[in-house]
Amino acid sequence: MKAKRLISLAIAALLLVMTAVSVSAATLTDQEPGGDTEVKAHISGGNPPGEVSYIITIPDVVDFGELTQPTENVDDYKDVTYTVTATKIEGLDPATQQVSVYVRDQNATANSNQDFKITNKSDPSVSFMYEVYRSESINPVDLISGNGYVGTVGWFLYGFTVQGESLTGTLHLNQAQLYGRDITDLVGEYSGYMVFYSAVQNL
Amino acid sequence: MSNQTKKQKKKAIPIIAAILLVAAAAVLTLILTGAFKQNTENEPDDHKGVTGYISDDWDPNVEETIGEPKKGTQIPGYSSAEMKAGETSLHLSIGNPKENSVGMFATLKLADGTVLYESPLLKPGQGLTEIPLSRTLEKGTYDAMVVYQCVLLDEENTPLNAAESGFTLYVN
Numbered sequence: 592m593k594a595k596r597l598i599s600l601a602i603a604a605l606l607l608v609m610t611a612v613s614v615s616a617a618t619l620t621d622q623e624p625g626g627d628t629e630v631k632a633h634i635s636g637g638n639p640p641g642e643v644s645y646i647i648t649i650p651d652v653v654d655f656g657e658l659t660q661p662t663e664n665v666d667d668y669k670d671v672t673y674t675v676t677a678t679k680i681e682g683l684d685p686a687t688q689q690v691s692v693y694v695r696d697q698n699a700t701a702n703s704n705q706d707f708k709i710t711n712k713s714d715p716s717v718s719f720m721y722e723v724y725r726s727e728s729i730n731p732v733d734l735i736s737g738n739g740y741v742g743t744v745g746w747f748l749y750g751f752t753v754q755g756e757s758l759t760g761t762l763h764l765n766q767a768q769l770y771g772r773d774i775t776d777l778v779g780e781y782s783g784y785m786v787f788y789s790a791v792q793n794l
Numbered sequence: 795m796s797n798q799t800k801k802q803k804k805k806a807i808p809i810i811a812a813i814l815l816v817a818a819a820a821v822l823t824l825i826l827t828g829a830f831k832q833n834t835e836n837e838p839d840d841h842k843g844v845t846g847y848i849s850d851d852w853d854p855n856v857e858e859t860i861g862e863p864k865k866g867t868q869i870p871g872y873s874s875a876e877m878k879a880g881e882t883s884l885h886l887s888i889g890n891p892k893e894n895s896v897g898m899f900a901t902l903k904l905a906d907g908t909v910l911y912e913s914p915l916l917k918p919g920q921g922l923t924e925i926p927l928s929r930t931l932e933k934g935t936y937d938a939m940v941v942y943q944c945v946l947l948d949e950e951n952t953p954l955n956a957a958e959s960g961f962t963l964y965v966n
Binding site: 644 | 858865868873885896944956
């Protein structure tokens with residue numbers, strides 16, 4: 592009899608523990624009144640926090656091809672185009688928001704206004720400046736450094752509001768920078784990198 | 795064996811059975827509450843310290859456009875992210891879209907330069923959604939960004955242009 596009573600008690604204990612597990616997640620007590628009763632809210636883009644809300648397509652690389660040393664000291668420009676596209680945009684209110692894209696030279700530091708440069712890979716002291724335009728034609732109004740440089744992010748390039756929208760601009764390098772220099776000091780491969788900063792901003 | 799010893803053994807059996815049942819109940823409780831659960835999903839790779847779980851079929855969950863594929867590199871962007879103060883992981887979808895033909899190193903950092911996470915090389919289609927953070931953050935609103943350093947998928951990982959996706963990080 593004693594054994595039966597003990598087994599019954601043990602089963603009862605087991606059932607009690609299991610019940611406590613299933614209920615514990617929903618228990619509220621007077622002793623711990625929830626801790627935080629602050630009600631907060633914030634409004635963000637239409638996509639849930641942490642999810643991808645847009646995709647910007649940037650050029651992989653900027654290649655001026657072969658540069659030639661001019662024989663006279665006159666402007667001799669080499670232009671290449673680049674394209675930035677709002678490949679995907681979700682949950683953005685185009686009336687009040689845009690995906691703003693800024694650009695700067697890789698070596699630019701905060702508020703440095705540094706020009707865009709390509710640098711000789713084997714001799715970093717040799718470099719040539721180039722300008723960035725937000726159009727295919729070279730109009731001074733489209734020179735991006737004509738606008739203010741923003742903090743650490745760079746020159747404002749464009750504000751995208753619609754999926755599929757594209758901007759084709761031009762990189763403009765004056766080969767007159769090579770004029771009169773010893774060509775043996777200049778030969779080699781050059782590289783320069785652009786950094787594109789993007790963020791959802793209110794209009 | 796004496797009768798008394800036999801009686802003692804008989805008494806001990808139900809007690810042992812009861813103890814075993816209670817022990818089984820305790821183990822069951824621990825299993826149900828997840829105390830034994832191993833976090834295999836976010837197991838860090840030992841490539842670069844804290845790296846998180848990299849998925850091979852990372853999907854930015856944005857509707858694809860129809861038409862000719864555009865040249866260039868696709869860079870994901872974000873409106874915001876949220877976490878609780880003191881937490882050591884952040885839900886943020888960081889990855890290299892499968893349409894790309896380049897590799898990426900992704901770095902999550904605050905506007906003041908504090909680095910919260912650095913990824914190993916992400917090949918096209920690779921990414922992660924739960925980011926293990928190198929430090930916890932206090933309650934507040936932070937300017938944050940994911941820096942995507944694009945590289946060629948060659949032996950040297952030759953650098954290409956880079957991109958930064960800025961967003962607001964809310965720590966509640």
